[in-house]
Amino acid sequence: MTTVSRVVAPVDAGWKRFAPWVGLAVGALALQAAFAGSNAFPGGLDTLISGPIDEAGAWMRENRRSHPLFTGVFMPISDIVDWVVSGLADVLAWIPWFAVVAIGAMLPITRRMYRQALLVAVVMGYVGVFGLWELAMATLAVMIAAITLAVVVGLPLGVVASRHRRVEAALRPVLDAMQTIPAFVYFLPLLMVFGIGNVPGVVATFIYALPPLVRLTVLGITQVPSSAVESSKMFGATSLQTLVKVQLPMAVRSIVTGMSQTIMMALGIVVLIPLVGAGGLGTAIFESLNQRRPGRGLAVGLAIVAIAIVLDRIARASAERDPLKRLAPGAMAGLAVGVLVIVAVGRGAGWVDFPAVWKPNAFDPIDDVVTWLRDNLRGVTRAMNDFVVADVYLPLRDLLVDVVAWPVVVFVTGWIGWRLRGAKLAIFGAAAWLVIGAVGLWSATMDTAVQVLLATLATLGISVPLGVWAGRSPRLESVLSPFLDALQTVPSLVYLIPFVVFFSVGMFPGLIATVMYSLVPGVRITALGIREVPVESVEAAETFGATPRQILLRVRLPLAAPTIMTAVNQVIMMVIAMVIIAGLAGGGALGFLVVESLARSKFGQGVEVGLALVLLAMLLDRFTEAAADRLRPPAGS
Amino acid sequence: MGGPASEPRIVVDAVWKVFGARCDEALAMSREGVGRSDVLEATGCTVGVRDVSFEVLPGETFVVMGLSGSGKSTLVRCLSGLTDVTAGSVRIDGDDVTSMSSSQLRALRRSKLSMVFQHFGLFPHRRVIDNAAFGLEVQGVSKVDRRARALEVLEIVGLAGFEQHYPQQLSGGMQQRVGLARAIAVDPEVLFFDEPFSALDPLIRRDMQDELVRLQDRLQRTLVFITHDFAEAIKLGDRIAIMKDGVFDQIGSAAELIRSPATDYVREFVRDIPKTKVLTARDVMQVGEGGEQRVHADVVVEHLLPQLLSSDSVLDVIDDSGRSIGVVDRAAVIALLEEQV
Numbered sequence: 001m002t003t004v005s006r007v008v009a010p011v012d013a014g015w016k017r018f019a020p021w022v023g024l025a026v027g028a029l030a031l032q033a034a035f036a037g038s039n040a041f042p043g044g045l046d047t048l049i050s051g052p053i054d055e056a057g058a059w060m061r062e063n064r065r066s067h068p069l070f071t072g073v074f075m076p077i078s079d080i081v082d083w084v085v086s087g088l089a090d091v092l093a094w095i096p097w098f099a100v101v102a103i104g105a106m107l108p109i110t111r112r113m114y115r116q117a118l119l120v121a122v123v124m125g126y127v128g129v130f131g132l133w134e135l136a137m138a139t140l141a142v143m144i145a146a147i148t149l150a151v152v153v154g155l156p157l158g159v160v161a162s163r164h165r166r167v168e169a170a171l172r173p174v175l176d177a178m179q180t181i182p183a184f185v186y187f188l189p190l191l192m193v194f195g196i197g198n199v200p201g202v203v204a205t206f207i208y209a210l211p212p213l214v215r216l217t218v219l220g221i222t223q224v225p226s227s228a229v230e231s232s233k234m235f236g237a238t239s240l241q242t243l244v245k246v247q248l249p250m251a252v253r254s255i256v257t258g259m260s261q262t263i264m265m266a267l268g269i270v271v272l273i274p275l276v277g278a279g280g281l282g283t284a285i286f287e288s289l290n291q292r293r294p295g296r297g298l299a300v301g302l303a304i305v306a307i308a309i310v311l312d313r314i315a316r317a318s319a320e321r322d323p324l325k326r327l328a329p330g331a332m333a334g335l336a337v338g339v340l341v342i343v344a345v346g347r348g349a350g351w352v353d354f355p356a357v358w359k360p361n362a363f364d365p366i367d368d369v370v371t372w373l374r375d376n377l378r379g380v381t382r383a384m385n386d387f388v389v390a391d392v393y394l395p396l397r398d399l400l401v402d403v404v405a406w407p408v409v410v411f412v413t414g415w416i417g418w419r420l421r422g423a424k425l426a427i428f429g430a431a432a433w434l435v436i437g438a439v440g441l442w443s444a445t446m447d448t449a450v451q452v453l454l455a456t457l458a459t460l461g462i463s464v465p466l467g468v469w470a471g472r473s474p475r476l477e478s479v480l481s482p483f484l485d486a487l488q489t490v491p492s493l494v495y496l497i498p499f500v501v502f503f504s505v506g507m508f509p510g511l512i513a514t515v516m517y518s519l520v521p522g523v524r525i526t527a528l529g530i531r532e533v534p535v536e537s538v539e540a541a542e543t544f545g546a547t548p549r550q551i552l553l554r555v556r557l558p559l560a561a562p563t564i565m566t567a568v569n570q571v572i573m574m575v576i577a578m579v580i581i582a583g584l585a586g587g588g589a590l591g592f593l594v595v596e597s598l599a600r601s602k603f604g605q606g607v608e609v610g611l612a613l614v615l616l617a618m619l620l621d622r623f624t625e626a627a628a629d630r631l632r633p634p635a636g637s
Numbered sequence: 638m639g640g641p642a643s644e645p646r647i648v649v650d651a652v653w654k655v656f657g658a659r660c661d662e663a664l665a666m667s668r669e670g671v672g673r674s675d676v677l678e679a680t681g682c683t684v685g686v687r688d689v690s691f692e693v694l695p696g697e698t699f700v701v702m703g704l705s706g707s708g709k710s711t712l713v714r715c716l717s718g719l720t721d722v723t724a725g726s727v728r729i730d731g732d733d734v735t736s737m738s739s740s741q742l743r744a745l746r747r748s749k750l751s752m753v754f755q756h757f758g759l760f761p762h763r764r765v766i767d768n769a770a771f772g773l774e775v776q777g778v779s780k781v782d783r784r785a786r787a788l789e790v791l792e793i794v795g796l797a798g799f800e801q802h803y804p805q806q807l808s809g810g811m812q813q814r815v816g817l818a819r820a821i822a823v824d825p826e827v828l829f830f831d832e833p834f835s836a837l838d839p840l841i842r843r844d845m846q847d848e849l850v851r852l853q854d855r856l857q858r859t860l861v862f863i864t865h866d867f868a869e870a871i872k873l874g875d876r877i878a879i880m881k882d883g884v885f886d887q888i889g890s891a892a893e894l895i896r897s898p899a900t901d902y903v904r905e906f907v908r909d910i911p912k913t914k915v916l917t918a919r920d921v922m923q924v925g926e927g928g929e930q931r932v933h934a935d936v937v938v939e940h941l942l943p944q945l946l947s948s949d950s951v952l953d954v955i956d957d958s959g960r961s962i963g964v965v966d967r968a969a970v971i972a973l974l975e976e977q978v
């Protein structure tokens with residue numbers, strides 16, 4: 001029925017078509033008139049959430065050592081995680097560095113992936129040469145611990161979810177939320193529960209690695225052909241036998257292949273965990289940010305890429321199920337013995353630490369280049385900065401914060417939600433703003449929303465045309481691809497450093513870093529949408545004599561519109577995550593409040609800001625998703 | 638041909654299978670004679686199998702044949718307990734499959750049943766030998782014993798030397814031989830085949846059919862074989878059931894179906910069949926006596942042609958004991974040939 005009404009709608013005669021718009025305008029104006037002068041959200045409820053949380057925080061601090069909740073639950077968890085991470089770190093430090101390289105390269109070798117093995121060795125060598133070995137091993141320990149934890153929890157969860165629809169249905173929104181919520185939001189509660197150190201870092205990383213793992217397990221198991229499962233049943237296998245002998249082995253490939261995604265998610269967080277007191281490469285990045293050393297930042301960023309490559313290749317090698325590609329058992333045993341010998345020799349001779357052959361500042365010339373550029377382009381960069389900040393950002397922010405009355409924002413959001421999907425979305429949108437206002441974060445959230453809007457528009461302005469172009473030109477796409485990969489793998493914080501040097505602190509460097517960070521999904525998904533436009537549709541248009549331009553505007557873009565809307569959705573999600581990180585560079589707004597609450601242990605404020613962020617993210621997520629749905633042509637039947 | 642007369646091994650009694658949430662309602666409607674599409678419209682339920690009954694004797698090959706969507710797979714899945722029936726019962730050696738608990742069903746499958754699947758259903762992560770040994774493995778047979786047995790059956794199906802390969806390294810025909818080996822490794826009394834050869838090309842299909850005939854001569858198991866290919870049905874089946882829209886139109890030997898098709902649908906099916914290859918002397922003989930040359934009643938008509946065409950006389954048809962039971966003359970055979978073109 002809905003499809004029918006949608007098809008018929010445009011035929012509606014005359015003024016009726018404009019009725020909703022008139023309603024919107026009249027409603028907004030009326031509200032604005034009524035509430036003019038009192039545009040700030042009424043206070044009074046500010047401490048509704050932060051009060052109790054702060055009390056809880058104080059209580060936790062006092063009872064951390066005595067209360068059974070801590071001594072019986074959190075402390076043991078904390079102890080186990082801590083034991084695992086420090087154990088791993090100790091082992092990695094105990095093994096001679098070249099043996100670590102050998103072990104990293106061994107798994108690809110057992111699958112005859114010699115080039116990958118070489119790559120692993122080279123990138124690990126890079127890490128050592130640039131004096132980042134110890135930090136990298138610390139990061140590796142956190143990564144391995146977090147991913148192992150994610151496997152231990154995620155695999156059984158995925159298995160259960162794949163067998164019980166209800167569990168799956170219950171789990172899905174939780175997993176979605178875990179991925180939508182910016183990582184910063186987790187930090188504070190984890191800090192409250194586990195105290196400062198490696199443990200909250202590992203747990204935060206774990207939280208990010210878990211959802212893709214559970215999803216992949218469910219997907220992997222449900223994708224096992226039913227004929228294999230049925231034949232197992234037919235031979236009288238119990239359901240446990242079918243799981244262990246058929247479903248899991250057959251699902252392993254897709255699970256491990258998807259590990260790259262898990263690794264990427266985890267790496268994005270592992271860089272940030274120095275904020276909760278964990279160690280590793282992230283500390284070096286924060287250092288370079290504070291010292292304004294983009295060269296050093298890049299060196300560390302590449303070390304993180306190196307870790308990503310190592311873990312990814314090891315995962316890929318273990319996903320290689322093709323028995324033909326495996327080394328003979330004899331050769332494998334020989335390899336294992338060889339590695340043991342290397343370890344023994346290294347320990348015996350005392351060659352354990354990476355020799356300090358190269359100064360860790362080999363990238364420092366970059367600093368000089370950036371500084372030189374900054375000094376000589378000052379006129380241009382300042383003009384850019386001033387234009388964006390003074391002429392675009394500030395007026396827009398002031399308009400929303402100081403001029404537009406808050407009920408207007410609530411009303412307009414509700415109206416859009418209602419038009420997009422109906423009452424439920426409208427109520428959700430309006431309620432989200434009301435909660436944000438109630439906890440006293442109206443202005444800060446508006447400010448962040450403006451930054452998100454600007455960053456999103458800028459990102460889309462670049463990535464959609466680029467994506468459309470790439471979608472039609474495979475050559476351009478193959479040229480772009482490595483750059484996009486690099487942009488996606490280098491931790492977002494690293495982008496921030498050169499721009500902070502360039503533009504000094506403020507919202508502009510954060511904005512540029514955000515745009516760069518969020519470009520990738522925009523380009524990729526748009527290109528996909530354009531490429532997936534059915535050839536028949538394009539050819540049909542051609543036979544009617546349409547020009548290439550007409551084909552693009554009338555056929556390709558409309559058909560790709562829903563996919564492009566998905567790109568918009570992804571871009572917005574990335575922008576939100578990054579805008580908060582940009583708070584570290586003086587972006588202000590919610591980002592600043594998050595960092596401040598972490599630094600000063602303002603638990604109440606931290607949780608409130610987290611809530612505001614989650615609501616903003618969910619609001620934008622749902623609205624853009626609904627918009628994408630609207631753009632989709634009605635289904636067949 | 639024809640199994641020894643004894644207790645039937647499989648007894649299928651008035652089995653119904655209706656898919657959908659409102660299957661009870663749909664079942665009631667169908668029982669009152671409402672047609673399949675009307676039931677679908679009214680309740681949203683698909684009637685997969687409609688009041689099917691038959692028996693299969695030990696050592697017999699029972700073929701179910703019908704076009705795509707006629708409910709063959711659904712039926713065989715009801716027999717093997719992979720789907721629950723909506724009504725009716727399926728007894729194997731007297732035990733009702735439809736009312737078994739899952740552990741009873743498992744025990745039955747381990748002890749008596751096996752199945753070969755249309756899309757093979759092999760395990761790509763296991764070597765050929767471990768695929769063949771799977772049924773024994775889940776029964777807890779030791780590795781040495783089950784591998785020995787797997788080697789034995791791989792030898793039987795002509796795959797000796799390929800034990801250490803993985804299924805995806807083999808051709809389609811070889812893969813289905815693995816499926817066959819896996820099925821007979823557990824030494825089942827009853828084997829279900831759901832269009833096992835449909836995915837193979839015609840030459841390999843014929844090879845596999847011959848293989849199966851040879852195996853069945855040797856092992857004498859009870860087979861239920863699904864196909865949509867009438868030639869295959871004739872080649873393998875002691876008895877053939879023609880299925881349409883979930884119903885059995887007719888059950889009988891190939892000759893019975895050809896000689897007296899029960900419905901237009903069956904007639905349509907058998908029309909293109911070379912009758913001289915299926916019908917026997919018994920099927921075309923008339924009452925009478927005489928004739929110098931004697932032929933056995935089970936000889937197919939095609940083999941009579943040289944004798945009949947080389948002389949004017951009639952042929953004397955005799956039974957197993959050598960007694961004359963009728964005659965075949967040239968006119969009857971020519972009529973048959975004319976029908977065929």
Ligand SMILES: Nc1ncnc2c1ncn2[C@@H]1O[C@H](COP(=O)(O)OP(=O)(O)OP(=O)(O)O)[C@@H](O)[C@H]1O
Nearest residue numbers: 656683684685704705706707708709710711712865
């Ligand atoms: N799980 C199911 N749910 C609903 N309907 C089903 C289901 N399985 C089969 N059907 C329906 O039952 C009918 C018979 O299907 P079935 O698979 O038994 O046909 P078939 O004779 O094996 O056909 P084919 O030769 O294509 O394998 C079809 O109309 C099908 O749509």
Ligand SMILES: [Mg+2]
Nearest residue numbers: 709710711832
């Ligand atoms: Mg079928």
